[in-house]
Amino acid sequence: MMELPDYCQLWDETYTRALEGKLSPGDTEDSFWSNQENVDRFVKHLLNKKGGRIEDNIASMHIPPGSTVLDIGAGPGTLAVPLASAGCRVTTIEPSIPMGEAMEHYRQHMQAPPISEIRKRWENVTPQEAGLxxxxxxxxxLMFGNLRENMLKMGTxxxxxxxxxxxxxxxxxxxxxNIAKLNFKGCLGCNECKKDQTKFCCLKDDMSDLYAKLNEADVILLGSPVFSAI
Incomplete structure (x- = not known):
């Protein structure tokens, strides 16, 4: 019987390879985004921009003035500052101190209203800190390592x-x-469940114990993190 791969492990391995192509020897992800040279490059790009992708992205979101906006991984304020200038009340989540300082410089340059800041990695922010x-x-x-661990500790x-x-x-x-701690196998397309609908799936994994619970439940409440990236 075919065993499905550990997708959390595949995620972590892919994430590690992506970082290796970006980081210099001895660097970490946090140090990369806090490196003043990298921060200055982002700020220079923002201050010298002549329209284009950023403006198109903001326009496509159709966020009306007066809305409250949470910007995760705000960097130097690429989206946060223009949204604040457009009349939104913006809160940012950005762990890098140099990036936060750069955003304040950019905000002042654009004469935008004040922006609330949360100086943490987004997967470590509690629902109470983030607010509604x-x-x-x-x-x-939205990329981070240790996928399984971080997903388990998030707010859902x-x-x-x-x-x-x-x-x-x-x-x-x-x-x-908590299904994140369970083991599920993928459908084999064998159609055994259609041949005899009084029986459950032929695969014997942790789902076997859930079928009766699902059948007996009056209400099933599902919770899953939902991400929207542009």
Missing amino acids: HDYVIASRS KKLIEAALEAAMEKGAAVEYI
Whole structure:
């Protein structure tokens, strides 16, 4: 029987190779984005820009003035500053101190309103710190290593737990199942499930234990991180 690859491991390996092609010996991802020479290059590009991709991206988002916007991986303010200038209330998540300083320089240059900043890697930001926003944007910032570990510690679990707690207060019997810790095999296209619909899938993995739970449940609440990158 064909075994599916560990996609988290494939992600991590691909991510590592991508970094190796970008980083100098001895560098880390954090040091790369905090390297003043790299930051200065980004700022120079912003200050010398003559229209084009950035403006097109912002226009395509159709974010109305007055909206609250969370910009993940804001860098030197490539999107955050123009959005603030357009009347949006912007909060940024950017771990690099030099990038944050560069964004402030760019903001002042553009005479944009103040921007709230969260100085952390985005996968370490709690829902309480991030707050609620009308729009969340991310540009080239959704890559990180240790995929399985980081996905487990992000905020979706906390949101699900809050919903389950509310259901229990109403008298519901609930069960939380973290499928990130389970092992599922891919469909083989054998059609065994269609030959006898009283039987479950012929593959014997962790899904076998879930079929009865799914059949018995009155309500199934699914939670998954959702990313929107431009």
